[in-house]
Amino acid sequence: MFKFIKRIFSKSSTPNESNYMVDIGSTEKICPYCSVLLTKFPGRKTKCKACQNYIYVRTRPSDMQRILVKEDELVRVEELWAIKNGTYEDFLYKRKKYDHEKELLRVKLNRDPTDVDIQLSLLQKELLVHSENDDWGLYRNAKMHIAKLLFKNKKYEAALKEYLEVQFIDLNGPNNALRINDAPSKVLPSFSKDSAMIAPGVVYEIERTIKKLNRDIESIKDEFISCSEVLRKELKLPLSARAAWEKLRKHCEW
Numbered sequence: 001m002f003k004f005i006k007r008i009f010s011k012s013s014t015p016n017e018s019n020y021m022v023d024i025g026s027t028e029k030i031c032p033y034c035s036v037l038l039t040k041f042p043g044r045k046t047k048c049k050a051c052q053n054y055i056y057v058r059t060r061p062s063d064m065q066r067i068l069v070k071e072d073e074l075v076r077v078e079e080l081w082a083i084k085n086g087t088y089e090d091f092l093y094k095r096k097k098y099d100h101e102k103e104l105l106r107v108k109l110n111r112d113p114t115d116v117d118i119q120l121s122l123l124q125k126e127l128l129v130h131s132e133n134d135d136w137g138l139y140r141n142a143k144m145h146i147a148k149l150l151f152k153n154k155k156y157e158a159a160l161k162e163y164l165e166v167q168f169i170d171l172n173g174p175n176n177a178l179r180i181n182d183a184p185s186k187v188l189p190s191f192s193k194d195s196a197m198i199a200p201g202v203v204y205e206i207e208r209t210i211k212k213l214n215r216d217i218e219s220i221k222d223e224f225i226s227c228s229e230v231l232r233k234e235l236k237l238p239l240s241a242r243a244a245w246e247k248l249r250k251h252c253e254w
């Protein structure tokens with residue numbers, strides 16, 4: 001019994017605060033891979049002209065200095081921040097989930113998955129969990145994450161589809177299930193008019209993506225209606241795609 005308790009405690013021990021006082025990265029304007037002198041200290045992720053590797057810019061938790069790090073040091077910086085912020089347990093849990101997904105994808109794709117592959121796959125699974133739990137607000141948030149991730153990686157067509165779907169869900173008024181003693185309790189319907197909204201953030205992202213794709217409004221309308229109709233059947237949404245488009249058009253004066 002004692003051994004068991006000891007094991008639990010040693011397993012869940014969080015590194016103490018002094019552990020984040022580790023020097024990592026460089027505060028000098030030199031490439032962390034090939035040590036070439038850079039013309040200036042980068043403000044954000046840049047490619048080294050000499051060795052073609054990506055240099056990352058972060059803030060060091062021990063002294064709040066801006067530092068330059070290699071790609072494989074990013075997780076370590078994240079870890080040091082988690083120790084400093086007291087979120088180390090959460091960091092470890094997310095890391096485990098990430099590594100597990102990486103292994104699954106490696107088998108499935110028969111190649112090394114990219115960071116984006118892994119993040120997208122985790123978010124797709126999150127969508128399933130939220131839909132099973134009847135948490136449509138959380139479902140919509142996860143979809144928004146997917147859209148942002150796709151946009152950041154220049155997959156604009158795919159990002160636009162996700163943003164349009166988020167907008168359609170928002171116009172249907174998504175609700176989360178209320179939980180009493182961890183069991184979902186149906187006070188609100190899954191979707192209701194009262195919760196319907198047009199979030200300025202989503203409209204902004206849609207417009208930004210349309211500009212990147214150089215698409216006209218007529219083609220956006222067609223895409224909105226076709227992807228919304230599919231989603232409407234899938235999620236049994238109350239609002240028709242055409243009615244949703246009219247509401248959006250009036251709001252945005254497209």
Ligand SMILES: [Zn+2]
Nearest residue numbers: 031034048051
């Ligand atoms: Zn270099």
